[in-house]
Amino acid sequence: MSRIDGRRLSWGRVLFVAAVIGATIWAGLHYWTSNRDAARAAESGHWFGAYIDATSTPFYPIAEDVGKHERVVLGFAVANPKHPCAPSWGGYYSMDAANETFDLDRQVARVREQGGEVVISTGGLLNDELATACTDRKKVVAGYEGLLKRYQSTTLDLDVEGNDLEDIASGLRRASAVAAVQQRAAADGRRVEVWVTLPVDTGGLTASGLGEVHRLLDGGVDLAGINLMTMNFGETRGANQSMAAASEQAAKSAHGQLLDLYKGLGKVTGEQTMWSKIGLTPMIGQNDLRGEIFTVEDAVSLHAFAMANGVGRISMWSANRDAGCGPNMPESERVSNNCSGTDQAKGEFGMLLSSGVGSASWSTEPRPSAVPVPEETAIVDDPAKSPFPVWNPDAAYPESERVVWRGNVYEAKWWTQGDTPDQPVADVVATPWLLIGPVLPGDKPAPVPTVPTGLYPKWSASTVYNKSDRIIFDGRVFESKWWNQGESPEAALQGAVNSPWLRLSNAQLKKLLDAPVSKYP
DSSP states (O other): OEEETTEEEOHHHHHHHHHHHHHHHHHHHHHHHHHHHHHHHHHTOOEEEEEEETTSSSOOOTTTTOOTTOEEEEEEEEEOSSSTTSEEETTTBOHHHHHHHHOHHHHHHHHHHTTOEEEEEEEOSSSOOHHHHOOOHHHHHHHHHHHHHHTTOOEEEEEOOTHHHHOHHHHHHHHHHHHHHHHHHHHTTOOOEEEEEEEEETTEEOHHHHHHHHHHHHTTOOEEEEEEEEOOOGGGSOTTOOHHHHHHHHHHHHHHHHHHHHHHTTOOOOHHHHHHTEEEEEBOEEOSSTTOEEOHHHHHHHHHHHHHHTOSEEOOBOGGGOSOOOTTOSOTTSOOSSOOSSSOOTTHHHHHHHTTTTTTTSOOOOOOSSOOOOOOOOOOOOTTTOSSOBOOTTSEEOTTOEEEETTEEEEESSOEESOOTTOOOSSGGGOSEEEEEEOOTTOOOOOOOOOOTTSSOBOOTTOEEOTTOEEEETTEEEEESSOEESOOTHHHHTTOTTOSEEEOOHHHHHHHHHSOGGGOO
């Protein structure tokens, strides 16, 4: 028995009071922990970034309609099949070749001009991730760093699937190399954000996927998050379950798995913080498996789920496919690289999935305390540093001709003369110029190849020309598209589509001149 102020208290009352005090303390601790968890989750930020298949043809204009603070996930940087320790795009293009073939450097610069950022995604299903093909860890580190430096990116997305996911040795090498990349960046005062993208089914991550996360964390990688490929669920999806519902089930399952994994590694994290470390990436429209179609209605549902749970990232595969297929696609249940195979407006999936994502997590720049010195906005193009001729209002430009105007490179979409490249228009379709991107530091004038005397005969009105015959007209080389006689190549210079002549571009002519003489027709 106990006595307080002369009164006796039963042991039952003592225990009751102790229980109340304990519950109060527990509630306070829970409230504090929950608030701290929520604060940490909010600090981590949230972002949207659509994947773009960089090497899929026709080449996608990656800088098109990129919003401020939006990310573009550029895939896939993989090992060069001939030089395993050298990164390439899709196994086809070196970084230099990608720039020469589809202006990748200039397009990335254009993304940054619009306030966006490029995320470098390595791996994918069809090729070897760099750490799988290259066994030299130092060269793997150099490969990752070379990609990030070339495209001025601060985010690395490791897309690990297929055979790469089953290769434990390459997984350990990848973890060690990525940790080194982050450590070297930190020493220079920079941060490299790393995500790992993995397949899931409705039961969550596979054992191999969990193993990859374990290796990265155990290897010292500061992992920003785990991006779940919510697609191709197969037999794990219920008969009447929508793709959105299956995706949500997969996300919940993976969330629980990751909480346990982090706890087992001594990296205890709260439920909300864990949601901020999860990304969701559906395959829009027709998936690889028949019967699995992620519709615009699914996009609305998955977006609502992601926002409600504070998911850290939303992506989609892919921006290349964010359009309806049209009547020339006879079988919509076949996957296309260039359309979704479902009813949609152009760009509709990207609009639905990105809505409001990241809008509250980006801090505004502080206002300056004093009025800054006005910046000169007029741009004077320097022909000595311009990779293409500076636009001239008196010159005529045929289709595909490139010019420089006010610090940017433009390409003629059709024959044009006197149309200013940056002239304001109500509809981008109305302008004859396509904005490629800015003039880059280090750009130099592209040499204009000179046609050697006698390489081909001069055009003659009396000569009969067959298909593939080549002639010289006005200092340029033309190739006959079909049999013709007496039809001047002048019309081809002006962009006439019905002209029997095709003008060879400077690039085509340079390739021709660089070839052995025996290859000349």
